[in-house]
Amino acid sequence: GPDKVLVEGAFNQPYAIPNYRIRGHVADLKIPVGFWRSVGNSFNGFFFDTFLDEMAHAAGRDPLEFRLELMRDEHAPSAACLEAVREMSGWTGRTPDGVGRGVAFTYSFGTPVAQVIEVVQDGPDIRLNRAWIACDMGLALDPGNIEAQMVGGMIFGLSAAAFEEITFETGEVQQRNFPDYEALRMHTAPRVEVRILETNRHMGGAGEPGTPPAMAALGNALFDLTGIRAREMPFSKSFSLRI
Numbered sequence: 001g002p003d004k005v006l007v008e009g010a011f012n013q014p015y016a017i018p019n020y021r022i023r024g025h026v027a028d029l030k031i032p033v034g035f036w037r038s039v040g041n042s043f044n045g046f047f048f049d050t051f052l053d054e055m056a057h058a059a060g061r062d063p064l065e066f067r068l069e070l071m072r073d074e075h076a077p078s079a080a081c082l083e084a085v086r087e088m089s090g091w092t093g094r095t096p097d098g099v100g101r102g103v104a105f106t107y108s109f110g111t112p113v114a115q116v117i118e119v120v121q122d123g124p125d126i127r128l129n130r131a132w133i134a135c136d137m138g139l140a141l142d143p144g145n146i147e148a149q150m151v152g153g154m155i156f157g158l159s160a161a162a163f164e165e166i167t168f169e170t171g172e173v174q175q176r177n178f179p180d181y182e183a184l185r186m187h188t189a190p191r192v193e194v195r196i197l198e199t200n201r202h203m204g205g206a207g208e209p210g211t212p213p214a215m216a217a218l219g220n221a222l223f224d225l226t227g228i229r230a231r232e233m234p235f236s237k238s239f240s241l242r243i
Contacts, residue, residue: 008040009108009212010048014075015067031168037156038108038211045106045212046161046219046233053102053220054229062093063220064103071105077136077200078105078112084134084195089116099129100225104216110204111137115154117190117217119225125242126225128158128218131190136197137204146206147194153210154192159183161215162241163234188242 003026010022036042056066064086071079082105085091095101098121105114118130133150140146163182167174175181215233222239223229230238 005035005040007044009038009042009044009106010040012107013048013105014078014107014112015052015070016074017070031171031173037153038208041106041108041208041212042157042160042215045104045108046215049104049106049213049216050219050229050231053104053216053223057223064091064093067103067105075107075112077197078107078114080197080199081105081112081114081134081136084197085114085116085132088132088134088193088195089118089130091116095224098225100221100223102217102220102222102224104213104220106209106212106216108205108209108212110200110202111135111206111209112200112204113150113209113213115210115213115217117158117214117221119218119221121225122242125240126222127242128162128184128188128190131192131217132195133192133210134195134197135206135209136200137206137209138198138200138202140196140198143196146196149206150194150210151192153208154214155184155189157211157214158189158218161218161233161235163236163243165234182243 006024053063056063064082068079068082100119101116103116113135116132119126120129133154135150219230222235
């Protein structure tokens, strides 16, 4: 039957776009693979949102306001998340030299999540500096746990986007553990602020929705800083990111 994972997050984003086509191609892998946090929303969230960011820049528009205009009449809770990260981060659409900011949004598992990532040029390297998250999964039964899940999901996505890579040699995975599968550590992780909204009429998930927008937000921030649009992860292949 149809593979739902292939299209998760690609066709159901709450934007008032009347016509668009998403086409995916299943690679004939000889290596068995399993599920990853946020499943298909992970890679599709990255594809969809970074392309939306490209559209905004091509139109000469503020990337956050561009998203809001397409979203306001489509899904109010999602628009409220974007409004929240705009307020939290003090977003103006302009950044000083040496600073890059990227916004991203993904609706997954019934929960809209908006994120802003800030990166700074630190000598020869680029450092993740700050991050803001706004989410709305309806009634927040345990706000502390929700905040922890959102931060954890974001760090998971940022780690994958920045450094993590699986490589093969003679059909065997080369990575064994964290020494050769680099993840963000406390001293390289951004300072994160989370805001939990409760306007959604339906309860959504918390454990996975924080991951998809993180990858796109980082890619968009790196573009804002450098003018280079990286379309392949990990971004450490294209940028000198601080480990």
